[in-house]
Amino acid sequence: MNIDNKVILITGASSGIGRATALMMAGHNNRLVIVARRENLLREVSAKIRDQGSECLYFAGDAMDEQFGEYVVRKTVEAYGGIDIAIMVVGIGPPSNTLTASSEKIKFCMDANFDTFINFYVPIMRQMKTQKTECMISHVNSLASFFGVPMQGDYVAAKGGVRLFLDTARMELKHFGYKNIHIQTIHPSFVDTEAVRNDGIPAPGEISEEKSAEYIIKGIKKNTKRNMFPFTPALLTRLSVRVFTDWLITKVELSQTPKNY
């Protein structure tokens, strides 16, 4: 998809991958709508976006709140007439242990990754179905959504859930004749953001936020269904899904896992 002169809604744009992507989109004469809870950070990001020549609206609120998703989409359409590209970045992945975590902790992590996505997806999809022009829903998922990962059970379950939900949405768009709406899942490996810097989860081959934004924008331009990066972890993930045995995956993953967490 072309990324110039578009209305682009980005959730989770106050920091990390979402922020870097919003700033990189700002140089393309876009109308950006950015969302997160920390209003002070959104204000700073929006000023940087305007400095680069794009328009920007920001909305501070909790994506766990269904009404907030509805509100942001309604306000975006009122201001800009529609949404061309929605990049859903909101998510958290704190270390977790499937043997000891409370149900409250597990459900919180899953809601923070799944519900925060659905609360925006539903009004965005409703809006895009009224549009005739090309548009895209893109979700920042993870390479970790393809298999079990020690220390990340609730996280990978939620990300895997969104991936399957969107695979289904893509089929149903085709079935019901919405050829103009594209669905994309974005699967980074490890990205060096403040959120994960000291979380104790091993992160071999980490890339920068800016590099991940470059990959994301390249994938949107190419309209790939699954944007998996960088090359080596993406290849290993593809092989894991198709070729490697559970025995090998478990051995490799446990070799990276701390003894106590």
Ligand SMILES: NC(=O)c1ccc[n+]([C@@H]2O[C@H](COP(=O)([O-])OP(=O)(O)OC[C@H]3O[C@@H](n4cnc5c(N)ncnc54)[C@H](OP(=O)(O)O)[C@@H]3O)[C@@H](O)[C@H]2O)c1
């Ligand atoms: N870093 C990695 O290694 C990595 C790898 C693969 C995938 N990912 C995925 O990439 C995404 C971004 O991660 P990141 O590392 O860039 O972390 P981050 O800087 O913490 O970004 C998360 C963003 O989501 C927002 N957010 C979180 N919960 C929210 C809520 N309830 N309501 C509204 N906004 C909320 C945060 O803003 P506020 O706190 O201001 O609300 C922030 O802007 C996540 O979905 C993550 O799973 C990250």
